[in-house]
Amino acid sequence: MHVLILGGTTEARALAAALHSEVRVTSSLAGRVARPRLPEGEVRIGGFGGAEGLADWLRAHGVDAVIDATHPFARTMSFNAARAAATAHVPLLALRRPGWVPVAGDDWRSVASLEEAAAALDGLGERVFLTTGRMGLAAFAGCPQWFLVRSVDAPDAPMPDRAEVLLDRGPFTLEGEREVLRRHRVDVLVTKDSGGAATAPKLRAAREAGIPVVVVRRPPVPDGVPVATTPEEAADWVRGRR
Known part of the structure; x- marks a missing residue:
């Protein structure tokens, strides 16, 4: 099984660490940080050329599942991932850490x-x-x-x-x-x-x-894309598709 993880977030790295000994994992980083912290498994850096380019990459590399673990504000990448996954008929999950909630004393x-x-x-x-x-x-x-x-x-x-x-x-x-x-x-x-x-x-x-x-406020996840809030939950989602 080949899993593509989009994003260089803390959650993306934790997910790659959890899965790389069980399945083939490729992590894709945008390349906006000069010295990124690299995850375990295979790594690619740079864009895909929009939704169509990503769909072509998914088909060419035999990807069986995509995890959108990009930054919660990477709106363009998330919508490209949704369109690409639908085009290539590959299941997609969004991994999003919970947002912050104000508490007493916050202004x-x-x-x-x-x-x-x-x-x-x-x-x-x-x-x-x-x-x-x-x-x-x-x-x-x-x-x-x-x-x-x-x-x-x-x-x-x-x-x-x-x-x-x-x-x-x-x-x-x-x-x-x-x-x-x-x-x-x-x-x-x-x-x-x-x-x-x-x-x-x-x-x-x-x-x-x-x-x-x-x-x-963070932008919404694209309509119809299921959401996991922890790397553990996302890893279980992947294991359920093996």
């Missing part, structure tokens, strides 16, 4: 896009901790606030005029996030609802400091 503003997040900053604060990654920074290019932009690799222009870049990779600690907020005098946090534990400490640090958080 969250929920928005639908990075553009809405930029618009929501007016009146919230002047020093913004921007943790949405290096893609999409153009949405904040016209904002007057000062930004601390955290990403794994250096971002490209356009980006905010007043910005400092912090290159770092999770998982992050609560103490470390408290120090970032304190040292840079952050008074508002912007994040995507990525879910998971690796980047969640910033939310608790913001809650403790009384800092408002602008949260970009």
